Every structure is written in C-alpha cells, then in structure tokens.
Amino acid sequence: MSRPVKTTVAVILGCIVSTLLTGCDPGDGDDLPPPSGDSTLIYNALIIDGTGTTARRGAVRIARDSIVDVGDLSPIDGEQAIDARGLVLAPGFIDTHSHHDDEGALRNNPDALPLLTQGITTSVFGQDGGHHLPLADFLSDFDREPAAVNIASYVGHNTIRERVMGNDAKRPANPEEVEAMRSLLLSELQAGALGLSTGLEYEPGIYSRREEVLALAAATAAQGGRYISHVRSEDRFLWDAMDEIIDIGRQTGIPVQISHIKLAAKKLWNQAPELLEKLDAARAEGIDITADVYPYEYWASTMWVLLPDRDADNLEEIAFVLDQLTPASGIIFTRYEANPDYVNQSVAEIAKSRGTSEVQTFSDLLKESEAWSEANGGASAEMIMGRSMTETDIETFLRWEHSNVCSDGGFTGHPRGHGSFPRVLARYVRDRQTLSLETAVAAMTSRAANHMGFADRGRIAPGMKADLVLFDPESIQDHAGIRDGQVLSTGVDSVWVNGQRVLKDGESTQVFPGQVLRRSSQEGALPQEGGANAD
Known part of the structure; x- marks a missing residue:
C-alpha cells in the first residue's frame, strides 16, 4: 500500500530536521517510516509540544524510534492507533539532576517505575561531583542491558579528585595533582560524558581552590562539554558561590548550570528576585548560565x-x-x-x-x-x-525562563525522587496557578534538553525522538511525603521511550528501550524555547 502524500511530505520534512541534527539523508529510502503496520498513531490528544506554545488538538505518528508526523492525522491501514481520550500528550520529561542510579538502583529496577509514573523518560546522572568511574563501563552496561528510560552522565570532580589524591584529599591540590585530575577528566569525557559536575559543598570538593575548578572547567570547555554545579554554598556564603560559577562561565565560555537553585537561609528568604537579577545580568554579558529546581522546601x-x-x-x-x-x-x-x-x-x-x-x-x-x-x-x-526554603522563592525560581525542573532524587529517601514532576503540575500549575501548563511542560522538556545539549529530544516535532508522556492534567498528583517518600505518583497514563510504550495504564510494560545519550552524539542544541516565559 502506498503512503499518503501528506505523510510522505511530513516525513521528508522531518528527515530534513533530522539531517541537521543527526545526519539523516531524506533521499535515503531506509530513513522513511517502515510499513504502516510498524507505525503508531496517537490521536485525539491535547498536544503540548514542549516549546511553550498553546496546546492544540491533534495526533502524533511515530515510526521506529522517532516522530514522523504531527497534526490532523487519520490512521493508515494496518497501523496501531491509540485513542488519547483528550489527555495531554507531551514530550517525555527530562530529569537534569538525578540520583536514581545510586547504589545500582536503576540497574536493579530497570522498569524505572518511580521515574515513569512521573513522566520522566531521560535521567541525567553524575551530579554533585560524583560519578561512576570508569564511566565507559557504567554506560556500556546500559548499552548491553538498557533500562526503560534513557540515561546520560557528567564526570564528577569529587570522584576524580579522590582518585588522584586518595586519602590526602582534604587540602588544596598542587599543580601536579590538578594536571593529573585534568588528564583523568579528559579520559572520562571521551566516554561521552556531558561535561563536568562539581559538588563544592561536599568532601573533598570543599577543599578545592577556585583555580583548580576553573582549570578543569576550561579543559571541559575545550572538549565541547558543559558545567553543572552544586555550588560552594546555598546559604551563608551564597553570593560568593554565585560569583564563582558566573566567573567560570565568563572565563571559559562554557555553559554553566546551577544545580537545584535555592535560598537555604533565613536571611536570604525572599531574595530570589535579586538572585535572578544577578543571573540575568550575567546572561546579558553573554554568559550561558541556567539552573534547575525541585519543588520542595526540604x-x-x-x-x-x-x-x-x-x-x-x-x-x-x-x-x-x-x-x-x-x-x-x-x-x-x-x-x-x-x-x-x-x-x-x-x-x-x-x-x-x-x-x-x-x-x-x-x-x-x-x-x-x-x-x-x-x-x-x-x-x-x-x-x-x-x-530551609520558602515556597515564595521556589515559585520565583520556577517562573524564571532559564530554569528547568529536576528531581535531585533517587529510589529512596526524599520524596522528590518519586514526585517532583507531578508535584509541579499539580501544585504549581493546577492548584496555585504559578505557571501555565504549557510553560511547566517547557521547563520539563525543551528547556531541560537545551540545558543538557540534547538536540533530538524535548519537543514534539517530526524528526525528534519519540519520547512521549500521556497524562491527565486534572488528576496528576504526587503522593510521596516527607515521612513516606516512596509512594508512586498517579495521573500518568502512558509513556513512550524511543517509540516503544514502557508504561500503559500506569503499569510497566516490561519493555526496556532506553538509550545511553553521549555527548558525541549531541551535536548542536535545541532552539531557545519560544513562548516558554509567558508567565
């Protein structure tokens, strides 16, 4: 059976987009969708495409691992058709700061239910200065035995500092030790890490001098990597910590991201506007500084x-x-x-x-x-x-057009590992109306993808990877609490990762199509999020 003209044109246009991002040749027949029986149409959806633009009714066609058409579409003969029943269809959420890999948790729970029930399809590890060393082995394990979600990782400064300095790491490093760290960093970056992460409030990063961190950030920048940091202080020395990360961006030209931005001291409460004014001034100077934030006072x-x-x-x-x-x-x-x-x-x-x-x-x-x-x-x-935080400041950070949502959570401990994304959609969109639904989704998708350098995820458009979440905005809800943190969220109906349905009716399908996202495959970046600062 021949393909409808509309679909073929859309595929060619989508492949042109993919050419720019991944090298796809629109003239190569192998890159066209497979026979109609291998494609899926999700119809009768309220599509929020991740860019911040207004939701619209329509359908999304996926084939293999990609989106091939979006719009007013009808099923093709033999194609799987899924009625979205008017629910929201959005790009899969990207958790830019995750600890769901701690102690092999995701390896031992590849169905990733605490993530999927939040709508998370990509989880970024190696945060707060710690990562799995050697990174190549950690990533290769997930190549061989994927989880239900995609993963990526940074290289952790604390990890390489401990490897180089051993038990003598509670002091400033000498030039020879900094050079040894730089060499190990470059080796780990070759495994496909997104860049360098620091945890400067933790052991042993707290003992590092600014010059050490700057030297490693410069080496990362030379490799096209990024920098993400749990800064030296989120309370009494906050302003000095902000000056340090801004200066790293200024001197290296590297994109810099503040991990879980917060004001964690009474004397700082309600000063979020002043902090964002400082960050906006840095951006006006040409420094690519961004932040992620989780929606809890703890x-x-x-x-x-x-x-x-x-x-x-x-x-x-x-x-x-x-x-x-x-x-x-x-x-x-x-x-x-x-x-x-x-x-x-x-x-x-x-x-x-x-x-x-x-x-x-x-x-x-x-x-x-x-x-x-x-x-x-x-x-x-x-x-x-x-x-240590106030809800007023949390809301201010969520509204900043250069912040994205993260969990900073894992399978155990703090409820953020089970509830961050639904909590934003329930409390700060539906209940408090801090954000529009479209803006919140942008902060979870295209904005997050841009901040991580993911060029082919985070939006619903032809040529993008088919990471998708179908949820009910009226019922989505987090249930994990401070003293009962491991309760799954509800309201997410279905999740697709790389075109395969991994969650259906809120239950795992026991399919594991997650991919390892390496820096070498992330050429370019998503466009700046249009309309995402509408609130």
Missing part, C-alpha cells in the same frame, strides 16, 4: 554539609545552624546507621527522647555517626532532609 544531604568547618564540637556554630539555616524540627533522618530507629524522626524529637538540648543532640548525633562510619570502613552513616 533538601537532602548529610548533617556535615551544615558545618563548613566540619567541627562537631563547635556548639556555637551548631546553634547558628539551628537558628538560621534549618530548625531541629525540620531535620529529619532518612538514614542513621548508628541507630536505625531514628529514621523518620527529627533532631527535635530525638532531643526530647534523650533529654538533651537540640544543639547538644545535633553534636552527639554527628559524633556517633562518625564513630559508626570509622568502624565500618568509612561507609556513609547518615542522611537527612532539612527544611
């Missing part, structure tokens, strides 16, 4: 991150932390190996049960966890959630 890390001097006996410092950064009632353990009964309890609750002051309890808990760690070969002993 962060997650270790207790130590609250003490830059790493001194558990400094009770005056601890008192400042509990007064100005996060209250004892807002510090909740997600893991505490020295006494697992403390999980889901706050420092305030533990202090009450112990009969000690909150300050002394914080100090004692730190020392007890450190003793456990030393007795167990240096293993990590604790993780906490800390309430």
Whole structure:
C-alpha cells in the first residue's frame, strides 16, 4: 500500500530536521517510516509540544524510534492507533539532576517505575561531583542491558579528585595533582560524558581552590562539554558561590548550570528576585548560565554539609545552624546507621527522647555517626532532609525562563525522587496557578534538553525522538511525603521511550528501550524555547 502524500511530505520534512541534527539523508529510502503496520498513531490528544506554545488538538505518528508526523492525522491501514481520550500528550520529561542510579538502583529496577509514573523518560546522572568511574563501563552496561528510560552522565570532580589524591584529599591540590585530575577528566569525557559536575559543598570538593575548578572547567570547555554545579554554598556564603560559577562561565565560555537553585537561609528568604537579577545580568554579558529546581522546601544531604568547618564540637556554630539555616524540627533522618530507629524522626524529637538540648543532640548525633562510619570502613552513616526554603522563592525560581525542573532524587529517601514532576503540575500549575501548563511542560522538556545539549529530544516535532508522556492534567498528583517518600505518583497514563510504550495504564510494560545519550552524539542544541516565559 502506498503512503499518503501528506505523510510522505511530513516525513521528508522531518528527515530534513533530522539531517541537521543527526545526519539523516531524506533521499535515503531506509530513513522513511517502515510499513504502516510498524507505525503508531496517537490521536485525539491535547498536544503540548514542549516549546511553550498553546496546546492544540491533534495526533502524533511515530515510526521506529522517532516522530514522523504531527497534526490532523487519520490512521493508515494496518497501523496501531491509540485513542488519547483528550489527555495531554507531551514530550517525555527530562530529569537534569538525578540520583536514581545510586547504589545500582536503576540497574536493579530497570522498569524505572518511580521515574515513569512521573513522566520522566531521560535521567541525567553524575551530579554533585560524583560519578561512576570508569564511566565507559557504567554506560556500556546500559548499552548491553538498557533500562526503560534513557540515561546520560557528567564526570564528577569529587570522584576524580579522590582518585588522584586518595586519602590526602582534604587540602588544596598542587599543580601536579590538578594536571593529573585534568588528564583523568579528559579520559572520562571521551566516554561521552556531558561535561563536568562539581559538588563544592561536599568532601573533598570543599577543599578545592577556585583555580583548580576553573582549570578543569576550561579543559571541559575545550572538549565541547558543559558545567553543572552544586555550588560552594546555598546559604551563608551564597553570593560568593554565585560569583564563582558566573566567573567560570565568563572565563571559559562554557555553559554553566546551577544545580537545584535555592535560598537555604533565613536571611536570604525572599531574595530570589535579586538572585535572578544577578543571573540575568550575567546572561546579558553573554554568559550561558541556567539552573534547575525541585519543588520542595526540604533538601537532602548529610548533617556535615551544615558545618563548613566540619567541627562537631563547635556548639556555637551548631546553634547558628539551628537558628538560621534549618530548625531541629525540620531535620529529619532518612538514614542513621548508628541507630536505625531514628529514621523518620527529627533532631527535635530525638532531643526530647534523650533529654538533651537540640544543639547538644545535633553534636552527639554527628559524633556517633562518625564513630559508626570509622568502624565500618568509612561507609556513609547518615542522611537527612532539612527544611530551609520558602515556597515564595521556589515559585520565583520556577517562573524564571532559564530554569528547568529536576528531581535531585533517587529510589529512596526524599520524596522528590518519586514526585517532583507531578508535584509541579499539580501544585504549581493546577492548584496555585504559578505557571501555565504549557510553560511547566517547557521547563520539563525543551528547556531541560537545551540545558543538557540534547538536540533530538524535548519537543514534539517530526524528526525528534519519540519520547512521549500521556497524562491527565486534572488528576496528576504526587503522593510521596516527607515521612513516606516512596509512594508512586498517579495521573500518568502512558509513556513512550524511543517509540516503544514502557508504561500503559500506569503499569510497566516490561519493555526496556532506553538509550545511553553521549555527548558525541549531541551535536548542536535545541532552539531557545519560544513562548516558554509567558508567565
């Protein structure tokens, strides 16, 4: 059976787009859609294409792993036709800052349900300065045995610093050590990493000088990579930290992204407009600075991150932390190996049960966890959630036209790993009307793709990869809470990854078509998101 003219023309146009992005030849018959029985039409959908433009009714045709036509389409004989029932069809959501790979979690749970039930189709790892070394082996494992979602990774500064400096990493590096880091970085970038990530508030990055980070960022820039950073401080030294990342962008020309942008100190609350004014000034200067953000007032890390001097006996410092950064009632353990009964309890609750002051309890808990760690070969002993942000600032960051949504979450711990994207759509679109639906989707798709350098994902258009999510904007909802963080979200009906349906009626199809996205295959970048700053 011959193809309808309309479809063939659309495919050729789509392939022209693909030529620019991936080298497809529109004159090559192998690049046309397969016979109609191998294509799928999703019709009767409310299409939000990811660019921020107004939703429209229509249909999307996919063949192999790509979108080949969009518009007012009718099924072809023998083609699979799926009635979207008026639900929203959007590009698959891209999580630019994820820890769903921690401790082999995604490897052991390839159906990726906590991701798919949020609509996530691509997850970016290697964040906060840590990555799987050697990266080539980690990525090759997913080439051989894919998950249900796509993955990509950065190279972590802390990881290469520890490899080079070993147990002597709690100090500034000398020139020879910086050069050794640069050599290892270049080797890891060759595996296809998106760029360099830093976690400058964590061990051992906290001991690095600016010159060290700048040298590594410059080496990354020379390879066409990007820079993403958990900056040196999100609270008391925030402005100096912002100056550092801006200067890295200025001196290297590299695109720089602030991980999980936040104002995590009382004295900074409601200063989000001032911070964005600073970032906009940097952009006006020609610095490509962006940010990602998750929709919670709680962060997650270790207790130590609250003490830059790493001194558990400094009770005056601890008192400042509990007064100005996060209250004892807002510090909740997600893991505490020295006494697992403390999980889901706050420092305030533990202090009450112990009969000690909150300050002394914080100090004692730190020392007890450190003793456990030393007795167990240096293993990590604790993780906490800390309430330090305000919803007003979160909303301001979500509205910034150069921010995208992320989870910063994993399979365990903080509820953001199970609920970030639906929470934005439920709370900040439907309930509070902070964003339009189209703008929120753009912040999850084309904007995120652009910030990561993904040229062929993040929009619904011919030639783009068929990563798609079908959801009900009236019922989509996160359910994971601060003390019950591993509850799946609802409202996502179906998800397609590289043209294959991986979630149907909210259930895994046990199909695993995810791809490894390497920098070498991401030539160019998506256009700037048109209309995405409508709010």
